[in-house]
Amino acid sequence: MTARRIAVDYMSRVEGETALDLEIKDGTVTSAQLRIFEAPRLFEALLRGRSYAEAPDITARICGICPVAYQMSAVHAMEDALGTRVEGQLSALRRLLYCGEWIESHALHVVMLHAPDFLGFDDAIAMAGQHGTMVEAGLALKKAGNHVLRVLGGREIHPVNVRVGGFYRLPTPDELAPLADELREARTHAKTLLRWVAGFAFPAYERDYEFVALRHARDYPFNEGRITSSRGLNIPAHAFSDEFEERHVAHSTALHAVLKRRGSYLVGPLARYNLNFDRLPGEIQDLARAAGLGPVCRNPFQSIIVRAVELVYACDEALRLIAAYDMPPHPALPLTPRAGIGHGCTEAPRGLLYHRYALSADGSIANATIVPPTSQNQLSIEEDLRDVAQGALALEDERLRALCEQTIRNYDPCISCSCHFLKLSVRGR
Amino acid sequence: MRRSCVIGLGNPDRGDDGLGHAALRLLAGTVAADITLLQRNAAGPGLLDDWRDFDKVILVDAAAGPNPGQIHRLEATSPGLPMPLAPGSTHGLGLAETLALAKALGRLPPQLVIYAMEGADYSFGAALSPAVAAAMPRLAVRLRAQLRVQSPVPAGT
Incomplete structure (x- = not known):
């Protein structure tokens, strides 16, 4: 089995604190999660x-x-x-x-x-x-x-x-x-x-x-x-x-x-x-x-x-x-x-x-x-991510990650009301 | 005659973040009448319009650091913009990003100097902390001296 993980630990150019996790196994995207870790605002x-x-x-x-x-x-x-x-x-x-x-x-x-x-x-x-x-x-x-x-x-x-x-x-x-x-x-x-x-x-x-x-x-x-x-x-x-x-x-x-x-x-x-x-x-x-x-x-x-x-x-x-x-x-x-x-x-x-x-x-x-x-829109974002990534698995990690970020930004997600400049990391296995 | 302005950045209701505005209050009435003093709550693209008509611009802002009251002088036009001074989170661009944007668009003023003083306490509604309050007259002296010089003074003065 081959496994690949595309991660954006900290999304930039969106409002708020969020990360992306994409799991790929044997050529299939098995999980696409928009992890929102902005503190609950109550x-x-x-x-x-x-x-x-x-x-x-x-x-x-x-x-x-x-x-x-x-x-x-x-x-x-x-x-x-x-x-x-x-x-x-x-x-x-x-x-x-x-x-x-x-x-x-x-x-x-x-x-x-x-x-x-x-x-x-x-x-x-x-x-x-x-x-x-x-x-x-x-x-x-x-x-x-x-x-x-x-x-x-x-x-x-x-x-x-x-x-x-x-x-x-x-x-x-x-x-x-x-x-x-x-x-x-x-x-x-x-x-x-x-x-x-x-x-x-x-x-x-x-x-x-x-x-x-x-x-x-x-x-x-x-x-x-x-x-x-x-x-x-x-x-x-x-x-x-x-x-x-x-x-x-x-x-x-x-x-x-x-x-x-x-x-x-x-x-x-x-x-x-x-x-x-x-x-x-x-x-x-x-x-x-x-x-x-x-x-x-x-x-x-x-x-x-x-x-x-x-x-x-x-x-x-x-x-x-x-x-x-x-x-x-x-x-x-x-x-x-x-x-x-x-x-x-x-x-x-x-x-x-x-x-x-x-x-x-x-x-x-x-x-x-x-x-x-x-x-x-969160569920639609995750469904888009799964689809878009599935169709682009031939791309190398960096290009695929950039495409995933672009897919999220299609929605102009407003996670809270802060805009952060970026830290990205890729972990592949 | 070169036109000059001093822009104090920060939120006066957040303790030492108000030191930029406090500096303007110390300068008011003690500098030449043709020097413009501007209070702004934060950096951002609006600064590009604020300084459009000025040859010499001085920005005064609070900075994170271990020595409250310590004053740092930075040349915005020197290579290596002070990116570490960017605030952690804003709705838009921090100071470093604003300067980088201005540079990319060719909209930096001919002379731009930043005076950043390290703060200690940014609590809601707080006054300036004792260390920062004690250092304010020293900051004002340096700002007045900076306004008098006709060309950028060397770093470290």
Whole structure:
């Protein structure tokens, strides 16, 4: 028997602490594990007993890259529990804030984290020598996205201005105007990046995933819509736990979420795009086609193109929302605490993010459930790894390991909210 | 006239990590009015924009080390960037990576000097530790001297 082990003891260019273990026996991949050893963070437990009003600020701390996603799922779940609904310009401002987060998060991943894999560089710094223009474009986009967070959220990381029922303070039209100038430039950068990544070489790999994403009656989804899938799922957020469950696995401190009846599924840009292509404006659809995408893309490596498409869309959408801004008379709806259960589901940059809260009569949180995108994608990541590695066993260890890392980065996994620079080791037997 | 700026890096709510901002407070009002003082919470690509218009840039940051209060002076443009001074974990780029990125993009300022002081205590909400607080006036003297020199002074001064 011949045995071979490919290990990445510490994944770089992902958010958080994770490792990869691949076991190969007699020419067959027998095990592919994404070992998440990030310490448990216990957010669901530490929310208990806190006021409903604190949830957006506490959960924002889960992630420094996508704090807005946590805030948005939290406020929608709380408003559901309290029997109210934020609409009109307050809802539009939330969408604008989310656009900012998609822009900063996608720009970071496309350029700084994922592109080096396709071009054979260790990291974006090494890549910057030859592809300086693209790195500059990515940095400018990230800055524009951060600027949206700063103006609407009060600061770039862990914004402080999101409130159940609306916002603490509303931006004036004069405060939004400079954002528009920067976003117009950012849009040009995003189109440049889209053309660039469309020209990368992609491994010929497709899989018949069950894609899961929100779908809205009219819009490409951020904050609203039903949970739908490519295999017919179509449920409101409050039915999430009827269809999905989280399971403990020994090799990961993150729970694995599965569809109860069918197992693994995929959330994130690829799922959003595939289930909502018809919700993208015609011009964005044309850009996607010009970049080589059809209305459905099953190659996870091409998720980098989809992210670039979403970058252009988020810039456009932000500009549209700014142009249509009409400052509301009040920053937030009045709320009355009551006992109840609320569910919220929004589209984080990395995919579906579900929150559920049970509130006591005084508005304190009795219990909380948070299901982030990366825990939903873990099983799909491991299945991809097994497949991709099986088809590439002829590669020497170093090339195979690089391909496995690239496969993981297709998902932009956000293990926690830290980004580590790398230590790699290979052990072969 | 060459334009100069001093950038203090760190989180003022994390004990000695606040020494960069504390240094700026000591400099305020005691250096020429055309010298820009910038507080930043962390290194990262934003620094490339911060120093875009300056010929001379001084970065002040806390460093890990066994001798709290000890001051290290590093030339960012000298070969061998101080990669060991990179913070263990951030959401983005640490100081060493930021400098490497700036170098790769051709966006290092003509003169960039780093003053790093070893800290002892990075507890939430803590004040500067006694050793670091005691060394701050010495750091300020060195920063003022650095601002007066017209060209990079040799390492070790």
